[in-house]
Amino acid sequence: MSTxxxxxxxxxxxxxxxxxxxxxxxxGAISRTDVARLTxxxxxxxxxxxxxxxxxxxxxxxxxxxxxxxxQAITYEINADAAHGxxxxxxxxxxxxxxxxxxxxxxxxxxxxxxxxGGTHLVDHLGRVVEQLAAEAGVALADLxxxxxxxxxxxDPETGxxxxxxxxxxxxxxxxxxxxxxxxxxxxxxxNDVNLAAxxxxxxxxxxxxxxxxxxxxxxxxxxxxxxxxxxVRGARGAAxxxxxxxxxxxxxxxxxxxxxxLEAAVGAAAITRRFAGYGGPSDRTVKDVFAALAEGxxxxxxxxxxxxRLVAVTIASVGAVLDPEVVILGGSIGARDELxxxxxxxxxxxxxxxxxxxxxxxxxxxxxxxxxxxAVAHMLDELFGIPLDQAAPxxxxxxxxxxx
Amino acid sequence: MSTxxxxxxxxxxxxxxxxxxxxxxxxGAISRTDVARLTxxxxxxxxxxxxxxxxxxxxxxxxxxxxxxxxQAITYEINADAAHGxxxxxxxxxxxxxxxxxxxxxxxxxxxxxxxxGGTHLVDHLGRVVEQLAAEAGVALADLxxxxxxxxxxxDPETGxxxxxxxxxxxxxxxxxxxxxxxxxxxxxxxNDVNLAAxxxxxxxxxxxxxxxxxxxxxxxxxxxxxxxxxxVRGARGAAxxxxxxxxxxxxxxxxxxxxxxLEAAVGAAAITRRFAGYGGPSDRTVKDVFAALAEGxxxxxxxxxxxxRLVAVTIASVGAVLDPEVVILGGSIGARDELxxxxxxxxxxxxxxxxxxxxxxxxxxxxxxxxxxxAVAHMLDELFGIPLDQAAPxxxxxxxxxxx
DNA sequence: CAAATTCGTCAGCGTCGTTGACAAATACAT
DNA sequence: ATGTATTTGTCAACGACGCTGACGAATTTG
Numbered sequence: 001m002s003t004x005x006x007x008x009x010x011x012x013x014x015x016x017x018x019x020x021x022x023x024x025x026x027x028g029a030i031s032r033t034d035v036a037r038l039t040x041x042x043x044x045x046x047x048x049x050x051x052x053x054x055x056x057x058x059x060x061x062x063x064x065x066x067x068x069x070x071x072q073a074i075t076y077e078i079n080a081d082a083a084h085g086x087x088x089x090x091x092x093x094x095x096x097x098x099x100x101x102x103x104x105x106x107x108x109x110x111x112x113x114x115x116x117x118g119g120t121h122l123v124d125h126l127g128r129v130v131e132q133l134a135a136e137a138g139v140a141l142a143d144l145x146x147x148x149x150x151x152x153x154x155x156d157p158e159t160g161x162x163x164x165x166x167x168x169x170x171x172x173x174x175x176x177x178x179x180x181x182x183x184x185x186x187x188x189x190x191x192n193d194v195n196l197a198a199x200x201x202x203x204x205x206x207x208x209x210x211x212x213x214x215x216x217x218x219x220x221x222x223x224x225x226x227x228x229x230x231x232x233v234r235g236a237r238g239a240a241x242x243x244x245x246x247x248x249x250x251x252x253x254x255x256x257x258x259x260x261x262x263l264e265a266a267v268g269a270a271a272i273t274r275r276f277a278g279y280g281g282p283s284d285r286t287v288k289d290v291f292a293a294l295a296e297g298x299x300x301x302x303x304x305x306x307x308x309x310r311l312v313a314v315t316i317a318s319v320g321a322v323l324d325p326e327v328v329i330l331g332g333s334i335g336a337r338d339e340l341x342x343x344x345x346x347x348x349x350x351x352x353x354x355x356x357x358x359x360x361x362x363x364x365x366x367x368x369x370x371x372x373x374x375x376a377v378a379h380m381l382d383e384l385f386g387i388p389l390d391q392a393a394p395x396x397x398x399x400x401x402x403x404x405x
Numbered sequence: 406m407s408t409x410x411x412x413x414x415x416x417x418x419x420x421x422x423x424x425x426x427x428x429x430x431x432x433g434a435i436s437r438t439d440v441a442r443l444t445x446x447x448x449x450x451x452x453x454x455x456x457x458x459x460x461x462x463x464x465x466x467x468x469x470x471x472x473x474x475x476x477q478a479i480t481y482e483i484n485a486d487a488a489h490g491x492x493x494x495x496x497x498x499x500x501x502x503x504x505x506x507x508x509x510x511x512x513x514x515x516x517x518x519x520x521x522x523g524g525t526h527l528v529d530h531l532g533r534v535v536e537q538l539a540a541e542a543g544v545a546l547a548d549l550x551x552x553x554x555x556x557x558x559x560x561d562p563e564t565g566x567x568x569x570x571x572x573x574x575x576x577x578x579x580x581x582x583x584x585x586x587x588x589x590x591x592x593x594x595x596x597n598d599v600n601l602a603a604x605x606x607x608x609x610x611x612x613x614x615x616x617x618x619x620x621x622x623x624x625x626x627x628x629x630x631x632x633x634x635x636x637x638v639r640g641a642r643g644a645a646x647x648x649x650x651x652x653x654x655x656x657x658x659x660x661x662x663x664x665x666x667x668l669e670a671a672v673g674a675a676a677i678t679r680r681f682a683g684y685g686g687p688s689d690r691t692v693k694d695v696f697a698a699l700a701e702g703x704x705x706x707x708x709x710x711x712x713x714x715r716l717v718a719v720t721i722a723s724v725g726a727v728l729d730p731e732v733v734i735l736g737g738s739i740g741a742r743d744e745l746x747x748x749x750x751x752x753x754x755x756x757x758x759x760x761x762x763x764x765x766x767x768x769x770x771x772x773x774x775x776x777x778x779x780x781a782v783a784h785m786l787d788e789l790f791g792i793p794l795d796q797a798a799p800x801x802x803x804x805x806x807x808x809x810x
Numbered sequence: 811c812a813a814a815t816t817c818g819t820c821a822g823c824g825t826c827g828t829t830g831a832c833a834a835a836t837a838c839a840t
Numbered sequence: 841a842t843g844t845a846t847t848t849g850t851c852a853a854c855g856a857c858g859c860t861g862a863c864g865a866a867t868t869t870g
Contacts, residue, residue, distance in 0.1 A: 010827075012417040012857060033817065045858050047818070070816025071866040212641045224727070228631075228638040228645070235729025236617045237759075240633075245726040245757055247719050248652070253756050314652050321650040322629070322727050324640025351658050352650055354642075417826060417857080438848065450827050452849070475847025476835040 013049075014386070016041060020049050021058070021385045024078055029062045031073030050076055057082050058384070078103055083380045084139045086147040086184070087372025088126060089193055090114065092167030092220065096366065097129055099137040099144070100373040102380055104203070107137035109369070119170025120179065127183040144186045146379045148372040149176065150193040152223075154238045162190070167220060189375060193217075193368045194241060195232055197331055197361070198225025200371030205362035206329045214325045215361070216243075218312065218335030221264045226323060244268075248314055267311045269334060276304040287334060294339055308334075309343030316344065317352035324356075331361030418454075419791070421446060425454050426463070426790045429483055434467045436478030455481055462487050463789070483508055488785045489544045491552040491589070492777025493531060494598055495519065497572030497625065501771065502534055504542040504549070505778040507785055509608070512542035514774070524575025525584065532588040549591045551784045553777040554581065555598040557628075559643045567595070572625060594780060598622075598773045599646065600637055602736055602766070603630025605776030610767035611734045619730045620766070621648075623717065623740030626669050631728065649673075653719055672716045674739060681709040692739060699744055713739075714748030721749065722757035729761075736766030 019039045024030055027038070036046040053059040054076070062077040080101040089096040091114060098109040110133055115125040134141045153165030153172070160175035181188045198215035201207040207215070207227060215225040224241035226233040233240045244264035265271060269287045276290045277283035281300040285293070293301035312335075316328050330341055341360055348355040363370050381387045424444045429435055432443070441451040458464040459481070467482040485506040494501045496519060503514040515538055520530040539546045558570030558577070565580035586593045603620035606612040612620070612632060620630040629646035631638040638645045649669035670676060674692045681695045682688035686705040690698070698706035717740075721733050735746055746765055753760040768775045786792045 010856060011420065012826080015416065015420060016858080031817080042859050043818070044820090044860085048858090065817095066867095068816075069814080069868055071818080071868090073817055210641075212638075212645070226633075226727075228633050228640075229636050231634050231636075233617075233633040233638075233728070235633075236615075236731035236761075237729055239729040239759065240617070241727065242729070243726050245722070245759065247722050247726075247756055317650070317652050318723055319727060321648050321652075322631075322646065322724060323638070324642055324644040324647065326641035351652055354644065354650065356641075415825065415858080421827080436848080447828050448849070449829085449851090453827090470848095471836095473847075474837055474845080476837095476849080478848055 016045065017049050017053070018386055020046060020053070021078075022387055024059065024076060025381070025387070029075040029077045031065055031075050033073055035076075080105055083145050083384065084137070084143060085373065085376025085380055086130060086133075086144050086186075087150070087196075087369050087376055088130070088147065089150040089196065089368040089372060090122070090126075090152075090168060090171075091193065091368075092152065094365075095126065095129070096369045097126070097133055098369050098373055099133055099139055100376060102377065102384075104373050104377040106373065107139065108133045114168065116169070118168055119174055122168070122170070123174070123176070123179045123183060126180065130184060142185060144184060145383065146187050146189065146376050147180060147184050148189045148191065148196070148375045148379070149180060150191055150196040150368045150372050151176070152193055154242070155190045155192060156238065160190075187379075189379060191372075191375065192223075192225070192238070192241075194223040195225040195234070196369075196371030196375065197363075197367035198227055198329075198371065199232060199374050200363055200367040200369070201329050201331075201361060202227050202230075203370065203374035205367065205370070206327065206359040210326045212323065212325050213327045213329060214241075214319055214323060215329045215331060215367070216312075216316065216319070216335060217332035218267065218330065218340075219332035220269050222267055222312075222315070222332075224319065228323065243315060243319070246315060246318060248311060248318065263311070263315060267308050267315070272304055272308055272334070275307055276300060279303050291337060291339065305340060306343055309340055310347050312340075313344050313347035314351055316348060316356065316358070320352055320354060320356045324354075327357045327359050329359045329361055331364070331367055333365070336360050336364060421450065422454050422458070423791050425451060425458070426483075427792055429464065429481060430786070430792070434480040434482045436470050436480050438478055440481075485510055488550050488789065489542070489548060490778065490781025490785055491535060491538075491549050491591075492555070492601075492774050492781055493535070493552065494555040494601065494773040494777060495527070495531075495557075495573060495576075496598065496773075497557065499770075500531065500534070501774045502531070502538055503774050503778055504538055504544055505781060507782065507789075509778050509782045511778065512544065513538045519573065521574070523573055524579055527573070527575070528579070528581070528584045528588060531585065535589060547590060549589060550788065551592050551594065551781050552585060552589050553594045553596065553601070553780045553784070554585060555596055555601040555773045555777050556581070557598055557626075559647070560595045560597060561643065565595075592784075594784060596777075596780065597628075597630070597643070597646075599628040600630040600639070601774075601776030601780065602768075602772035603632055603734075603776065604637060604779050605768055605772040605774070606734050606736075606766060607632050607635075608775065608779035610772065610775070611732065611764040615731045617728065617730050618732045618734060619646075619724055619728060620734045620736060620772070621717075621721065621724070621740060622737035623672065623735065623745075624737035625674050627672055627717075627720070627737075629724065633728065648720060648724065651720060651723060653716060653723065668716070668720060672713050672720070677709055677713055677739070680712055681705060684708050696742060696744065710745060711748055714745055715752050717745075718749050718752035719756055721753060721761065721763070725757055725759060725761045729759075732762045732764050734764045734766055736769070736772055738770070741765050741769060 020035055023035050023038050032046045032050050036043045057079055059076045060079040062075050064072040064074055080103040083102045085100055087098050093114055094111055095114050096111040099107050115122045151162050152167050153162045155162050160177040162171045165171045177188045177190050194217045201215055207213045211230050212228050217223045222244050224243045226241050246263040248263050272287050272290055273285055279300045290301045294305055345358055361367050425440055428440050428443050437451045437455050438448055441448045462484055464481045465484040466479050468480050469477040485508040488507045490505055492503050498519055499516055500519050501516040504512050520527045556567050557572050558567045560567050565582040567576045570576045582593045582595050599622045606620055612618045616635050617633050622628045627649050629648045631646050651668040653668050677692050677695055678690055684705045695706045699710055750763055766772050
């Protein structure tokens, strides 16, 4: 049985079954009577539906109620092992992969160096990694229902190609979705890595419960994932949040800034080391070195980092003016550093009357992977039960509550 | 009968009735057989539902099919007169108001000077205007189901007050929604005027069929309405699109720019006349005068306007980098001027590698009013039939098509 | 142990939507 | 003009769904 419905299920049964699933999903272990109360359905109907869902393996008994008066009830919960999904985060230096169940519990996870040859070699490598991961998680490869792939750059759904991914060689010339789909034998969703990180923070991180926030990743480059009205904003061509092209930090009318991105040239990792050297520091230092020097009280390092913080503050002010986010979450190898964040927090109120609160990514370099798992879960729930993840249970409650009056 | 359901309507009947309404809404005049085909329901069921909807006044026969083989069918369509809504656009100098029916057809419309005393005087004035408008439209005031009020500034749903509305006196200190609601006796929705303009363009203007675009209003000040994923983006505090605070055009760290908005001081109407005077032109000219001088080949006027165009181009580049809109629609008394738009179109490709297309508002100074009508229609459809306007008919088609398999 | 309470199932019933048949209406071919 | 194919619209019968009320089972409270 691949999806919820058998052949002769009526639409009414489907709607009520979805309502039951949503309720169990939202409440966790719950008795049938409580499901009936919450959905407005009768005990009888709920019992029938739960029985059928249990027969099909989507629900399972999980225990009994206690502490309440009267007879104990059997509680039911989602059978998380009924489906599994895969997430892969492909970075310039490392790939991370994880397999999660229907509730997003991670069953196995690895992080490895990226195959430097890129392109189809990368696909092969990922294929082997996933096979091993599946074995470790105790899931047959054929049982994976969806794979979510996070990559730098802009994914074009029309061609299946990734555009503008300078850090991963050979990614732009292959139909990544097609190749990975063939290799894994399941649908593949490709998404920008920073967008996935934003979704990860939305799912179980700093953005949980928020309708509107932005995730700014600061590392080799700078990028942003936008959540507005609880949904990811991709823009018309999937390039929303590509703030490396913001006209800040350099003359926007200088055509040299077209290739790198006006802002990226000013706040990226290279900019910090360049600036450090420009102020008179050694020219062979990495960003990590500069931060180490800052910790030891080096004034040049402080100046180099302050300058970046100042520009990031103006960037956040710009984003704040456009989007009015509830919070801006900082992530990435540089963006999540306390010293930088502290400096940004100092600058921000000085360049905008309404500075958005700043938070540090909860998941660090795993945010993209977590976000990938969340997308996989959302895809599975939608496929299996027709439940959009962003349509939380409360709305269902209302829908059905109306039907009683 | 205030809403769709009678007391004993089951949830199944409600769902199918909604599906029928959505189909008629999307298709216009349509026969019952075609509704059955599109929804996947049986002819019999559709006939029953249409009969009941006709009895309740929501649908009406509209003609007969022809040109097809076989017996002619009676077509049905929405009875647009079954409900009416009101839109009011309150500006600093003028107020516009319109009454529209369930399909958004405008039955009566006026534009008048804003009561300069503001505050409760404004409410009184609007009340009288609406009474006259209702009489003109042939709608009893008590039959208005919703009023949509567009105002400058940021509306706070918690308090019912409008914040930061410098152009309309006394608007910030009254509970506008409450007062208008009491006066009109129907629910009142208050929304930023530029957001409404964006919704207007989305409904039947330059943004129709687009998932992601931005509406930039340039006049006394500068503001933006954002549509992303087909939905209006308001932000956490309703201040999304308040781009007057973008750190462009002046030193963002200069605290003087906090009150006016860094950008607004550089591109607003006052900036054009100030710049014109600064370049050596007469200091008592209005924006209209400056544009007139430009038309006569005045170099000073050209320079003043070019400078604004340059800054607006950078602004649009910023917005483009953040949101990746499919198009940026320009509106407002200044923003919609051809000469300015032409200059902006020249500058834009020089400051960003991915310049979004520029369009000129289709509705001009009526955009906010049209948007208000669209919100009123959406509200009525949702209230009466549970149909969110942004959830178009296609998705319903899919839902029901599945139920057949 | 008795009373109160809650859980879970059974039987009966009404509503909803579908199916198949059939009369009515219309276009097209001859 | 006439007959045939096609489409519309309604009727009756039927099955699926969900609700109600009743009742036994299980558990807490006094």
